[in-house]
Every structure is written in structure tokens, then in C-alpha cells.
Amino acid sequence: MADYGLLIDYEYCTGCESCVVACKEEHKLPVGKWGIRVLDDGPWQKDDSGEGGNCFNWNKIPVPTDLCDLCADRVAAGKDPSCVHHCQAFCMEFGTIEELAAKLAKKPKQVLWAPCE
Amino acid sequence: MEFKNDLGKPWTYEDGDFTVVRTSMWSPPGCHPVGCGLKLYVDKDGRLDHVEGDENNPITKGRLCARCLALKDYVYNPSRVIYPMKRDPEFRGQHDKWERITWEEAFAIVKEKRDYFRDTYGAESMAVFSGTGRSGGILVSDMAQAVLGTPNACYTQSGYACYQPRSMSCSHVLGAYYPEMDYAGGLEGTYDNPVYRVPEVMVMWGKMPLASNGDGLWGHAVIDLMKRGAKLISVDPRVNWLATRAEVHLRVRPGTDTAMAMAWLWVIINEDLYDHEFVECWTYGFAEFADRINDPEMGMTPEKAAEICEVPVEDIYKAARMYAAAKPASIAWGLAFDQNQNGNQAAHCVLALMAITGNIDVPGGQIVAEIDPAPGVKDELAVDGEKAEFNLDKADAGADDNSAEDAARPTRRIGWDSLPEELRDKTIGYKEYPLYVDNIRNAQADIMFDAMTKGEPYRIRMGWIQSTTLLAPTCCAQPHGWYEGLKNLEFCMATDLFITPAIEAACDLFLPLASCAEKDDVVMTHYGGSPVFYGAVNKAVDVGEVKADMDLIIELGEYLDQDCLKDENGERMFKDLEDFLTQRRTSGPIRMDFDSLRKRVGYQRGVNYRKYETGKLRPDRHPGFLTPTGRVELWSTAYAQYGEDPLPYYQEPAFSPHKDPELAEKYPFILTTGARNYASFHAEHRQIPVLRELHPNPIIEIHPEDAAEIGVAEGQWVEIKNDFGRAKFKAVVSPVVKKGTVQTDHGWWFPEMPADDEARDEIVPVGEILEDGPLEFDVNGTHIRNGYVKTDHADEKGLYGLWQSNVNDLVSNHYNSKLGYGGPYKCNCCSIAPLKESYDTDMDLVVEKFGKLV
Numbered sequence: 005m006a007d008y009g010l011l012i013d014y015e016y017c018t019g020c021e022s023c024v025v026a027c028k029e030e031h032k033l034p035v036g037k038w039g040i041r042v043l044d045d046g047p048w049q050k051d052d053s054g055e056g057g058n059c060f061n062w063n064k065i066p067v068p069t070d071l072c073d074l075c076a077d078r079v080a081a082g083k084d085p086s087c088v089h090h091c092q093a094f095c096m097e098f099g100t101i102e103e104l105a106a107k108l109a110k111k112p113k114q115v116l117w118a119p120c121e
Numbered sequence: 122m123e124f125k126n127d128l129g130k131p132w133t134y135e136d137g138d139f140t141v142v143r144t145s146m147w148s149p150p151g152c153h154p155v156g157c158g159l160k161l162y163v164d165k166d167g168r169l170d171h172v173e174g175d176e177n178n179p180i181t182k183g184r185l186c187a188r189c190l191a192l193k194d195y196v197y198n199p200s201r202v203i204y205p206m207k208r209d210p211e212f213r214g215q216h217d218k219w220e221r222i223t224w225e226e227a228f229a230i231v232k233e234k235r236d237y238f239r240d241t242y243g244a245e246s247m248a249v250f251s252g253t254g255r256s257g258g259i260l261v262s263d264m265a266q267a268v269l270g271t272p273n274a275c276y277t278q279s280g281y282a283c284y285q286p287r288s289m290s291c292s293h294v295l296g297a298y299y300p301e302m303d304y305a306g307g308l309e310g311t312y313d314n315p316v317y318r319v320p321e322v323m324v325m326w327g328k329m330p331l332a333s334n335g336d337g338l339w340g341h342a343v344i345d346l347m348k349r350g351a352k353l354i355s356v357d358p359r360v361n362w363l364a365t366r367a368e369v370h371l372r373v374r375p376g377t378d379t380a381m382a383m384a385w386l387w388v389i390i391n392e393d394l395y396d397h398e399f400v401e402c403w404t405y406g407f408a409e410f411a412d413r414i415n416d417p418e419m420g421m422t423p424e425k426a427a428e429i430c431e432v433p434v435e436d437i438y439k440a441a442r443m444y445a446a447a448k449p450a451s452i453a454w455g456l457a458f459d460q461n462q463n464g465n466q467a468a469h470c471v472l473a474l475m476a477i478t479g480n481i482d483v484p485g486g487q488i489v490a491e492i493d494p495a496p497g498v499k500d501e502l503a504v505d506g507e508k509a510e511f512n513l514d515k516a517d518a519g520a521d522d523n524s525a526e527d528a529a530r531p532t533r534r535i536g537w538d539s540l541p542e543e544l545r546d547k548t549i550g551y552k553e554y555p556l557y558v559d560n561i562r563n564a565q566a567d568i569m570f571d572a573m574t575k576g577e578p579y580r581i582r583m584g585w586i587q588s589t590t591l592l593a594p595t596c597c598a599q600p601h602g603w604y605e606g607l608k609n610l611e612f613c614m615a616t617d618l619f620i621t622p623a624i625e626a627a628c629d630l631f632l633p634l635a636s637c638a639e640k641d642d643v644v645m646t647h648y649g650g651s652p653v654f655y656g657a658v659n660k661a662v663d664v665g666e667v668k669a670d671m672d673l674i675i676e677l678g679e680y681l682d683q684d685c686l687k688d689e690n691g692e693r694m695f696k697d698l699e700d701f702l703t704q705r706r707t708s709g710p711i712r713m714d715f716d717s718l719r720k721r722v723g724y725q726r727g728v729n730y731r732k733y734e735t736g737k738l739r740p741d742r743h744p745g746f747l748t749p750t751g752r753v754e755l756w757s758t759a760y761a762q763y764g765e766d767p768l769p770y771y772q773e774p775a776f777s778p779h780k781d782p783e784l785a786e787k788y789p790f791i792l793t794t795g796a797r798n799y800a801s802f803h804a805e806h807r808q809i810p811v812l813r814e815l816h817p818n819p820i821i822e823i824h825p826e827d828a829a830e831i832g833v834a835e836g837q838w839v840e841i842k843n844d845f846g847r848a849k850f851k852a853v854v855s856p857v858v859k860k861g862t863v864q865t866d867h868g869w870w871f872p873e874m875p876a877d878d879e880a881r882d883e884i885v886p887v888g889e890i891l892e893d894g895p896l897e898f899d900v901n902g903t904h905i906r907n908g909y910v911k912t913d914h915a916d917e918k919g920l921y922g923l924w925q926s927n928v929n930d931l932v933s934n935h936y937n938s939k940l941g942y943g944g945p946y947k948c949n950c951c952s953i954a955p956l957k958e959s960y961d962t963d964m965d966l967v968v969e970k971f972g973k974l975v
Contacts, residue, residue, distance in 0.1 A: 016344055018331050018362055020799050021815055025187035028811050029171060035810045035968050047360050047857060055360075055372050055859070056436050062365040082125035090174050092184045092331075092341040099122045 006121050008074055010088070011104040012066055013095040015113035019044065019064030023087035023096065030075065030086040039071045040087055066096065068119035074098065126176050126183075127160065132659060132722050139164060143175050143722045145656025147644035149618055149636050150188060150195050151254030151588070151802045154337040156644035156656030156723060157181045159189060169193045169638055169662050178723055180306045180339050180654060187799050187812060194809045196636050196664060197974035200872060201618050203665025206631040210612075214626055214920070216876040224666065228680045230630055234612045235269055235681055238583045245547040246582040248273040248564065248572075252589025252596050253283055254802055256658075257616065257634075257670035259648050262562050264585065264670075266536025267685050268678045272548040273581070275564040277589065277603065278596035279934045279944030281557065284336060286459040286942035288526060288650075289560045290468035293759035296746030297738050298529035298650035300475055300487035302451035304342035306646065306653040307488070307728040312349060316730070318485035319349045322447035324440075325363055326356040326471065327378060327457020327947075332797040335455055337646035337653065343453070352447075354440050356381060357457075358793060359822075359864060360857045369440040372859060373430040375793045376774035376948025379463045381437070382470030383769060384426030386414050388441035389477065395445070396479030403733055403745070404476055406756025406767070413768040421771060429771065431859075445478055449485035456795055460946035463772040465938045469757065470769050476753045482731050490650050491732055492528040492747070493709065495740035502735055503742040525747040526560060528740060529650035535694075537562045539685030549578070554941030556763040565941050567934040570599065573606025581606075584613040584627070587670065591623035593870035593923055595803035598932040598944055599845060601924070616670060619808065622920040625876050633667045640669035641698055643706035643718065652728045655711050657719045671701050765939045774948035775936045776843075778861075788843045788950040790827070791862040794928050795946050804868035808971045810964070817962040819869040819926035821850035823953070827861065828854040833955045841865070841951040846930030849960055863953065867929060867946075871922030873966045925960065 019042050027039035046062030053059045066087070068074075075085035079098075083089070088096045097104065101118055108116050133142045140163045145156035158178025164170045172192050176183035195201075205227040212218035238246045247269050251261035258276070265274035280286065291299050302323060308314035323346060330340035347353065347366065355364035356371045356378070364370045373381050389395050390411050400407050414420050423441075427434035444450050454471050458464045480486035494500045527534065537545065545551075549572050550565025551558045557565050564572075571577045584607065592600045592607075607613060607627035614630040615623075624631060642658035645651075668676070675695045678686035688694045695701040702715035711724055718724060729737060736742035745751035749758045761767040778785035800806065800816035807813060821841065823833060833839055835854045840847055841863070850865050858864050924930070929946075936945045 016348065018341070018344065020331065020341075021187050022185060022190065022799075024815070025190045025811055026185070029190050029193075035814050035964055035972070047365060047855070049856060054433060054436075056370040056433065058365055058367060058370075060360050060365045060856075062360070062362055064362070084122075084124040086173075089183055090185045090190060092186060093344045094184070095344075103122070 006118070007100050007102075008098065009101045009104050009116050009118040010068060010074070010085075011097040011099070011107055011114060011116050013111065013114045014063050014065050016093045016095040017042070017064040017066060018093050020092045022090045022092050023066050026086040026090040030078070031071070033071065037071065038069050040066050040068045042066050065115065068117050072119040074120055128176055130177065132657070132720050136162070139170060142659050142661035143177060144637070144659040144661065145178065145644050145723050146189055146637050147642060147656070147658050148254065148256040149634060150805045152188065153254060153334040154644045154646055154648060155181065155334045155339045156337070156646070156654050157185060157189060158183070158723065159185065159192070161638055161661040163661050167662055169196055179309070179311060179725055180342070184341065187815065188802060188806060191809050191811050192638065194811060194974065195806070196638055196662070198808055198971055199973060199975045200620075200808050200971060202620060202631060203633050203667055205633060205666065208629055210629050213629070214876070216620065216625055219631065224668075227630060227632055228677060231614060231677060232681055234583055238612070239270065242582055243547075244269070244271045244544060245273060246580065247271040247584070248275055248569065248581045249585040249587060250589055250591060251276050251587060252591065255588035256642055257588035260670055260674060261587070262534070263536050263674050264587065266540055266562070267683060268536075268674055268681060269585070270540070270683060272537070272540055272545050273564045273569070274562065275549070275566060275569045276596065277566050277569070277591060279567050279598035279932065280937040280942045281561065281563070281566055282459045282942070282944040282946055283456060283596070284459060285561055286464045286938070287454065287468050289556065289940070289942065290465055290472060292524045292526040292560060293748065294469050294472045294754050294757050295476070295481070295489070295525070296748030296753065297489035297525050299336070299647050300472070300481060300489050301336075301338055301647060301651055301653070302453045303485050303488045303728070304339065304346065306339060306342070307726045309725060312345065316484055318449055319346055320351050320447065320449050320451040320485040322354060322444055322450040323351050324354045324356065324444060324450070324452040325367070326452055326454045328453050328455025329357070329361045329363060329796065330453055330455070331363060332799050333455070336648070337651065338453060354444060358859060358862060359796070369436055369443065371430070371432050371436055371440055373432060375791050375862060376461050376463070376777065376945070377430045377771075378457055378461065379467040379470060379769060380421055380426045380429040380771045382467055382474065383414055383421035383771060384423045384437050385441040385444065385474055386470060387420070387422055388438055389445045389474070390414055392442070394442065395477040399479045400477050403752050405748070405750040405752040405754045407477070410473065410755035410768060413770075419770050444474070449480055449483050450478065451480065451486055457947055459943055460795055461948055462775060462936050462938055462943050462945060464943040465765070465940060466769040466772070472753070473755055476755070481753070482733065484730055488652055488728055488730070489732070489738065490529045490647070490652050491729055491737045492525075492740060494742050498740060498742050501742060502744065524560065526650070528747055530648065534562065535685055550941065556759070557941040566597070567937060567941070570602060570606065570934045573609060574602050576609070580609070582611045584610045586613065586615040586623055586628065587617070590621040590804040590868070590870065592626065592920070593622050593804045593868055593927065594929040595868040598929055598934045598946075600927055600929050601846060602934075616673065619872070621804070622870050622923040626920055632673065633665060635664070635667040635669045638662050639664050639667055641702060641715065641719065642669065642671070643702050643715065645706070649706075649710060652726045654723060654725055655707065655718060656723045657715070657721070659719055659722065669698060671698055675701055760940075763940055775945055776948060776950040778950070784950060788952045789861070790951050790953060792841065792843075792931065792949040792951040793862060793864045793947045794867045794949070796864060801868070804870060807870060808872040810968050810972050813962070813967050814964060817964060818851040819866040820853045822853050822855055822858045822864040824856060824858050824860040824862070825854050827863075828852065831953055831955060833953070838956040838958060838960050840954050840956055841931065842954070843931045843949070843951045845933050848926050848928050848930055849956065850926055851961070863951070865928045866926070869926040871925070871962070873963070873970045874919065874922040876920055
């Protein structure tokens with residue numbers, strides 16, 4: 005799957021952990037092992053505009069782990085990876101690195117992962 | 122990339138080795154009634170193998186939350202109980218004394234007890250207790266009034282501090298059922314439907330719908346709408362994730378929402394930003410309302426609100442102007458309105474905001490449910506083209522027969538109507554809070570607490586705990602008091618899937634419930650009172666001998682020979698579950714039988730906007746709203762009639778640091794509770810390892826400066842305390858809370874701990890212990906005489922860690938509004954002491970106990 009990746013729009017990732025549990029259920033991963041995790045940057049105050057508005061930085065960033073195989077079995081059966089399918093914010097996309105890189109260039113606050121060979 | 126999908130598949134189909142059943146999930150496990158689309162994959166042995174989100178669901182479109190993704194871990198959890206069981210009352214509290222019995226024996230026990238208590242003490246000596254989010258919650262009145270024949274159905278939360286305070290205000294101020302933000306859920310094609318408008322501004326007021334999906338509002342619709350250009354305003358003491366994406370975030374001091382809403386109204390009225398046509402045609406009492414807002418004593422300028430709410434005044438102006446200028450604008454308003462003694466007034470103000478800005482029942486604004494015409498009334502406009510011509514002289518100001526709540530949910534009163542008037546009059550709390558009891562036909566929770574603990578106004582002797590963990594509460598205040606109260610019951614039964622602490626402590630009979638994978642049901646946004654969505658919960662598997670709560674109404678009601686559950690020929694009114702669902706759920710509002718809905722899986726109801734112009738908000742098909750004046754009552758005739766101020770006013774929270782300096786010195790922190798997280802539905806899901814792993818410990822959020830001052834490190838355990846109780850939490854040091862405020866989890870118990878572990882801490886005595894009757898026995902070393910318990914609890918057991926982190930122990934009953942609503946769950950006070958010990962959850966133990974499915 006070296007040519008494939010996950011594009012994640014972290015402007016909209018809410019940190020709902022659906023990807024985490026979808027992955028664990030799909031791959032039958034026990035407590036203590038993960039195929040993807042949501043890292044949490046914030047909240048911390050990024051400017052002195054007071055406590056209101058969007059003065060806080062708070063981004064949730066799903067990161068595939070060493071155990072991620074981009075749901076090779078599902079993809080072989082023509083289905084999308086389980087994390088992508090269940091993402092409540094519709095902020096994850098699976099595809100070729102090439103097509104995802106083109107989408108990455110069009111909008112800020114995204115990250116493109118190429119998790120596995 | 123293009124992927125295969127299951128769009129257009131029938132409600133059930135074969136996929137490889139699996140039979141797939143498409144369903145709209147609702148309860149158990151508890152949740153709010155979104156009706157998220159699930160595909161249940163059932164293997165050849167009839168066992169649920171896994172679930173997937175169903176892309177056919179028009180709202181959720183394949184998306185799913187963590188709790189449903191782990192559904193099979195719930196269904197086949199090793200601690201689930203799937204057979205009826207009984208236990209000798211002598212062994213209450215002991216987990217190893219339950220005995221399996223048949224349903225026949227279980228029903229016979231219920232009949233014997235019901236007959237005894239009804240004939241000896243009167244039917245009112247029985248009560249059914251309920252909680253939130255389970256399908257049985259909306260059946261509690263049926264269970265009490267139709268099945269047992271007692272008026273005392275009871276949602277146990279102090280002041281019904283969840284939804285009802287808002288819903289009552291809607292019914293009486295607005296004259297329509299709950300006005301939800303319009304996220305196009307009822308429209309074919311949702312956001313792309315040509316009649317829909319994306320709101321320019323969405324206000325998240327005391328609500329974080331992403332995790333809660335409150336009352337069926339699909340929370341992530343907010344994200345969908347943000348992507349389509351909607352801007353956010355947040356009114357919330359905490360920085361939640363959505364608030365970090367807001368244009369304005371008003372971090373109000375907890376419990377001051379009414380002041381903030383009045384200040385918005387001040388700006389909108391005095392800067393002339395309101396919709397004159399709507400105000401003139403469709404509201405009642407605007408002049409008096411405006412006078413109140415501008416009143417030097419009872420009114421509220423933005424400057425005064427800034428001081429009360431502790432937010433910058435310019436942010437109040439900015440938010441109010443932004444809301445008023447946006448067309449359309451919507452408000453998602455949440456639990457903060459209910460968990461506040463002043464919440465009826467906050468709700469009144471927010472309804473006024475929606476109304477005077479012209480956002481009621483317009484695309485992208487706030488939508489309300491259409492109601493059926495009265496029998497004999499044609500379904501067309503009664504007064505053609507003529508706008509609201511009403512006057513108070515001909516108004517029926519009674520809340521009972523003409524309320525918008527009944528009109529929107531007409532099927533919920535068979536049991537109540539069957540009770541003789543003298544029995545209805547005995548409903549606990551009817552004398553003190555008639556509007557409360559009339560509006561929801563429940564006993565008032567705080568007066569029920571008195572009945573349970575003190576026997577006043579009379580003693581409750583038989584209980585039925587259903588759809589609530591009760592003592593590990595999401596709901597009840599002073600759970601230690603409820604615990605004493607439960608011991609006063611001479612007989613107690615429960616319907617559930619797990620032995621919760623309350624069941625272990627107090628129950629003599631356990632009846633096992635079906636989960637959402639094991640029964641047919643119907644899920645309805647806002648419990649039926651909304652024009653959005655009806656979904657079929659479709660049965661996919663069988664487990665043990667479980668029954669759905671509706672089966673109990675049908676079968677137990679028949680066994681108990683209840684006339685109100687018979688038709689005119691003396692036969693069962695509901696032949697079976699499917700017939701119940703057709704009669705009670707689908708035939709009226711969506712005009713189809715259950716089988717048709719089953720095959721469709723989900724049904725969008727379609728939205729008719731501006732129904733106040735077309736008569737569809739009133740059974741008489743006159744234009745206007747279903748209030749005595751036919752208009753939105755900015756001056757509320759119902760409030761006036763029931764002894765409340767007809768106009769809004771601000772009231773300082775009872776435990777506020779400004780109200781009582783002495784109290785503030787003792788308990789310097791403002792304590793808020795009730796926030797949801799993705800890993801659990803309130804007290805549920807603690808025994809699901811993959812979910813528990815996401816949120817293993819009960820947490821308290823503390824501001825970094827406070828943490829430094831009191832010497833608490835990230836991850837350290839603390840004990841919080843006030844006059845009512847104490848509880849332990851693990852600290853998360855974070856600026857999500859303001860300095861001086863802390864927020865804790867609620868609904869914690871620890872199913873991995875034994876029922877009979879360490880002794881409880883010091884107990885705050887509750888009420889006076891009465892004595893009568895013939896009963897006498899020991900429970901856990903406590904001597905129970907005459908069904909009433911002694912006050913010495915030193916050697917009592919822990920009941921699955923029930924008393925360790927039970928924040929509701931710090932919440933008192935009887936801090937309600939004049940109408941009996943609301944409780945101080947979100948504006949409480951406490952002190953904090955750092956602890957040396959760690960109480961961290963042992964995840965290995967959780968896995969050991971619950972990891973291997975059965």
C-alpha cells in the first residue's frame with residue numbers, strides 16, 4: 005500500500021475517537037494496542053485576545069500507528085478503511101498519495117499520512 | 122477513490138457469510154434518539170459478529186460513534202444478565218445470592234406484590250423510577266400508570282433537571298414543542314434540499330452536541346454546517362472544542378445564563394434589531410417584556426450582565442448583534458438551562474430571542490413539530506388568511522388539555538387518563554408543583570425524595586427501577602439519601618441488562634432487558650415531538666430470555682389484568698410488540714404501520730415551515746401558536762397562573778460565591794458537572810474495555826493557577842467536598858475551565874470492583890427514620906426494622922465503588938424554581954484537597970473481568 009495514504013483535515017477533527025474504536029473493532033486489537041490514535045494539541049492560549057473567541061489552539065490529530073495496514077482486506081474487497089468510513093466529521097480520506105497530495109495543496113490545516121509499505 | 126457501498130440495499134440482505142440487518146439504533150445502551158444508521162452483521166449461528174455505519178441513513182450517512190462501534194462488546198458482555206432472577210430481601214447487597222427463575226414466576230411475584238400493596242396501602246404506595254436516554258424512559262408513565270396503576274412515575278433528577286424545564290417553557294411560552302436548530306434532518310437531500318438555508322450563525326448555548334447528540338440533534342451536523350459556511354457563537358463556561366472554532370465565546374460564570382440572555386435581548390430591543398412584523402403579529406406582551414428588560418431593578422443592561430457573568434461587555438454586544446443580523450440564525454440550547462434554579466427564565470429569554478428575531482419555524486432557524494388536527498377538524502387553515510385574532514377572554518389557560526407537549530406527543534397518556542381523579546391527585550408533588558405534574562405526568566422528584574427518605578407525604582413501599590442506574594447517578598441528587606430511601610422499600614424490582622449498584626443494593630427481582638439489537642422499536646427525534654426523523658430499530662439477534670420494555674407493558678399489563686390495556690372487547694389493546702409500535706408510534710404521526718417503517722429503516726418526516734401561518738401548530742387549525750393567547754407569550758399567562766413571574770428575571774445561583782461569602786470561604790470553587798464524553802453514555806459502558814480505555818478514570822478539570830495554588834499535579838487524585846458530600850477525582854490541569862471553577866465527570870461506578878469491597882466513608886444522615894409495619898432483617902450488617910433503616914452505616918459495603926467518585930453526593934435536592942424545575946448540578950460549590958493515594962483504574966482488571974465475550 006506504499007502508494008496509498010490517509011488525508012486528514014484537522015481543522016474539523018473533533019477528537020470523537022470513532023476512528024480509534026472502528027480500527028480496534030475491525031482488527032480485533034486488544035486494550036493497549038492501537039491502529040490509529042488521536043493526538044491532542046491543546047487547548048493552550050495562542051494570543052492575548054482574552055479568553056473568548058478563537059484565542060485557543062486546540063487541534064486533534066489522528067495518527068496511524070505501526071499497526072495500520074490501511075485496512076488492506078477491506079480495500080481489497082472494494083471498501084473504504086474502517087476509520088474513514090466511520091469518521092463523524094467526514095474529515096478523513098483514503099486514496100493514492102498522488103490524488104491526496106493534490107487535495108492537500110488546496111486547503112490548509114490538513115495532514116497526509118503514508119503509514120505503511 | 123471510489124468505493125463500493127451499500128446504498129439502496131433493502132432492510133435486510135445477505136453479504137458473504139453474513140445476514141445484514143439495517144437498523145436505526147436506539148437503546149439499550151442508552152443514547153439520545155438520533156437513530157444513527159447501523160448495519161448489524163449476523164453470522165450463520167445467529168450471532169452478532171460486528172457492526173458498521175449504514176450509509177443509507179440520510180443524516181448520519183455511515184458515520185458512527187465509538188459506543189455503537191463497540192455494540193457487540195455490550196451485547197455479549199460477560200457481566201450482562203440475560204435471565205430473570207430473584208433474591209431474598211434478607212440478602213440485599215450480596216451479589217452471590219441471586220437465583221435464576223422463569224418469567225412465569227417473575228410475573229407471579231410482581232402480581233402478588235402489586236396486589237398486596239395496592240389493596241393494603243393504596244396504589245400510590247408504588248413508584249416507578251426512571252432515568253435518561255433509554256427507550257424505557259419515555260415509557261415510565263405507562264409502566265407506572267398503565268401497568269401498576271400508580272400515578273407515581275418518577276424521573277429522579279432534582280427538578281427534572283434535564284430537558285423538561287426547557288420543554289415545559291416551550292410548551293407554555295412558545296406554544297409549540299421544542300424548537301430545535303434546523304439541520305435539515307427532516308428534508309430529503311438534507312443540506313442540498315432547495316428549501317433549506319444554511320444558518321449564517323449557530324449559537325451553542327450551554328450545549329456541546331458533538332458528544333451528546335442531545336435529544337436527537339445529530340451533533341456532527343454542526344461540523345457539516347460549519348463546512349458550509351455557518352459561523353459559531355459559543356456561550357459556555359468551558360472551552361470545549363467547538364468553542365475554539367467560535368467567532369465569539371462568552372465564558373459565562375456557571376448559572377448566569379439568564380442574565381446573558383436578557384442582555385442580548387436588551388441589545389436587540391434597544392438597538393431595534395428585531396423583526397417588527399413577527400413581534401406585532403405573533404407575540405403577546407412585547408411592551409411589558411421590553412419594559413422588564415429595561416427595568417432599572419429587574420432588567421439587564423449588557424454592562425450589568427458583564428459584571429454578573431464575568432465576561433467582557435464588548436463581547437456581549439458583538440454576539441447579540443451578530444446573532445440578530447444573521448438570517449437565518451439558530452440556537453442549540455442545552456442542559457445548562459435545566460441544571461439551574463433560574464433555568465425557566467433562561468429558557469423564556471432564549472425562546473424570546475428566537476421569536477423576536479424571526480427565526481421560529483423558518484428554514485435554517487428553529488423548527489417545531491406539526492401537530493394533528495382535533496377530531497372533526499379539517500386539516501386546513503381555519504381562518505383563511507387572517508392572522509392571529511385571539512384574546513385572553515376566550516382563552517383556556519389550563520395547561521392540561523391544551524398543551525403543546527400533549528399535542529406533539531399525543532399517545533403518552535393512556536395510563537394517566539385511566540386513573541381515578543382522586544388517585545391522580547395523590548401524585549407525589551402535585552399539591553406543591555401542579556404545573557410540573559400536569560405537564561409531564563410524573564411525580565415531582567424532590568418531593569419523591571422526601572417520600573422515600575421521610576415517608577412524607579406518604580410512604581413508598583414498592584419500587585421499580587428501570588432505565589436508570591439511580592445511585593451512580595446521571596440523575597438523582599443526594600444518592601446517599603436515595604440509597605436510604607431504597608432500603609425503605611419493602612419490595613423492589615428492576616429491569617436492566619446489568620446489575621447496577623442500585624439493583625445490587627436494593628432489588629429483590631431482576632427482569633432482563635433486550636438491547637437495541639434484540640428487539641423491534643421506533644426511534645423518534647425529540648421523542649416524537651420534532652419534524653425530523655423516525656427510524657426503525659430492527660431486531661437482528663436473540664440473546665437469552667430477554668424482553669423489550671414494551672413487551673413488559675403488553676404482557677405484564679395483561680397478567681396484572683389492567684383494564685386500560687384492554688380494548689372494547691376486553692382483549693389486549695396491543696396484540697404484540699409490532700402492534701404496539703404501529704398503534705403508539707407510527708400510525709398517527711407518520712401514517713404507516715411498523716412493518717412499513719421496518720422496511721424503510723428510516724423516514725424523514727418532511728418540514729412545513731411557518732406553520733403558525735397555516736394553522737398546523739394548533740388542533741383547531743387556527744393560525745398562531747398553542748398558547749392561551751394564540752401567540753408566543755413573552756408575557757406568560759401560564760407562569761402567571763401558576764404563581765411564577767410572567768416575565769423573566771435574573772436570580773443568583775444558590776451556591777454562588779457572591780451570594781454567601783461564608784459559604785464561599787468554606788467552599789471556594791464553583792463546581793459544574795454533567796459534561797458528556799465520547800466513551801460512555803452517562804453511567805453506561807463502564808464495563809466495555811475498548812471504551813473504558815478511552816476514558817478510564819473519573820476526572821476533574823482544574824485551572825493551572827488553581828492547581829498550583831492548592832498543590833495538585835496533573836494526574837493526581839483529589840477529594841472534593843461540600844456540606845452535602847464528598848467524592849474523589851483524578852485531576853486534569855487545563856485552561857478549559859476558568860480560574861475558580863472546576864468541572865467533574867458524573868455517573869461513575871466501577872463494575873470491575875466487587876460489590877462488597879471497602880466500607881463507605883462518613884455518611885451524611887438524611888431525614889428522620891420512621892418506623893411501622895412488620896418487616897425486620899439485617900442487610901450488610903445494618904439492621905433494617907419495619908422496612909426503615911437505622912442510621913449507622915459504618916460497616917456498609919462499597920457497591921462497585923459507588924461512593925468513591927459520586928459527584929451527585931455534593932448536589933442537594935430542593936433547590937428548584939418556583940414551578941419545581943431545575944437543580945444546581947452546574948452551579949454548585951466545593952473545596953478541593955489533594956490526595957497522596959492513587960485510585961487509578963486497573964485496566965488489566967477491566968480486561969480480565971469483561972474482555973472475554975460470552
